[in-house]
Amino acid sequence: MPKNLKLHYDISGEDYTRAGEASAQLKQVLRQLGLSSSIIRRVSIAMYEGEINMVIHANGGTIDVEIDSACVSLILKDTGPGISEIDLAMKEGYSTASESVRSMGFGAGMGLPNMRKHSDYMKIDSTPGVGTTVYMKIALGEE
Amino acid sequence: MTVAEIVKVLDAKVISGEDLLDRDVHSACGSDLMSDVLAFVKDQSVLVTGLTNAQAVRTAEMMDIVCIVLVRGKTADSGMIDLARDRSVVVLQTEYSMFTACGLLYESGLRGGGGRANAKKFKAAL
Secondary structure, three states: OOOOEEEEEEEEOOOHHHOOHHHHHHHHHHHHOOOOHHHHHHHHHHHHHHHHHHHHHHOEEEEEEEEOOOEEEEEEEEOOOOOOOHHHHOOOOOOOOOHHHHOOOOOOOOHHHHHHHHOOEEEEEEEOOOEEEEEEEEEOOOO | OEHHHHHHHOOOEEEEOHHHOOOEOOEEEEOOOHHHHHHHOOOOEEEEEOOOOHHHHHHHHHHOOOEEEEOOOOOOOHHHHHHHHHOOOEEEEOOOOHHHHHHHHHHOOOOEOOHHHHHHHHHHHO
């Protein structure tokens, strides 16, 4: 079982084609740690959706990952425009994404619901004009 | 079903991953919405899509999707091909439409990874 591994990723908001690179890197690390494919899948999806959100809405940000014997914790922090109505943003299908984002296959209002679906714990702190921090945990014991 | 069999069924052209055609595919998914793919797809799927950019490959990478089929003869952009080569994801191109490509794969025995059971479970969770 892995012991308190901490990882930090800087997410650039400038290049859409690189969105997802950090999630891909984390997936490799989780594989090397020997975590189950189901856990790896859930962490990858939760982080990838978060990373995409950061790139398309907030001009990038940072992702801090901590892995201990109980869970994988993700903290996604940006200094973007913030989310004014979190309950609305959590609704499937609600989206403020641009056409260019939709042409990438995202922006259909499924990102935050997917993150909630694939994590065991999720909390969003957001202040309009200041930024957003999303906290997620995926328990290692859960299959 | 192997990727090579998919190539045959869809009369497809191999855009990347020529050396990976012996891979097994267990299920299929047809979507242009990557978030839907991230919500429902199972292991070792083939993704049938009209999305021709790098994010289709990123999504495939996250979901262990072994093969992406581009429908209606759509051309992968260069970023997509480079990333697919780097991440060992097969990219195919077929002239068939999304509907027909999915129908042909279904007829050949492939089924959706999510399935009705999963759809019910997802609805119940909302």
